[in-house]
Amino acid sequence: MSKPIICEQCHKVIEEKEDLVTASIFFRVKPYHYFCYGKDVRGARSVFFTNHPLNGLSGNISYLLTLLMTVALFLFTEGFIKYIALVYLITETSLRIYGYCTYSRHLKI
Numbered sequence: 885m886s887k888p889i890i891c892e893q894c895h896k897v898i899e900e901k902e903d904l905v906t907a908s909i910f911f912r913v914k915p916y917h918y919f920c921y922g923k924d925v926r927g928a929r930s931v932f933f934t935n936h937p938l939n940g941l942s943g944n945i946s947y948l949l950t951l952l953m954t955v956a957l958f959l960f961t962e963g964f965i966k967y968i969a970l971v972y973l974i975t976e977t978s979l980r981i982y983g984y985c986t987y988s989r990h991l992k993i
């Protein structure tokens with residue numbers, strides 16, 4: 885058994901991968917229960933802090949959209965803006981890799 889993953893909201897152990905939502909808040913990846921994420925992060929705080937799930941279906945869809953938009957910006961725009969898009973993509977990718985290595989891979993199924 886590897887290290888326990890503790891939910892940021894209710895401070896209980898997250899047992900299953902299906903129940904885990906990792907969210908980035910100010911470039912810090914935090915683990916939540918699926919239920920706790922809906923209760924805490926998507927509420928009032930998300931108005932002020934941009935956060936979004938990094939894993940699961942919605943995380944994968946948002947990453948795919950980010951990837952497509954970055955590639956489109958990189959191919960069809962000139963100058964500085966495409967480097968901003970590239971930096972954003974690199975940041976998003978690293979947050980997901982970090983979230984996977986730190987939390988998701990320790991959980992079964």
Ligand SMILES: [Zn+2]
Nearest residue numbers: 891894917920
């Ligand atoms: Zn929780």
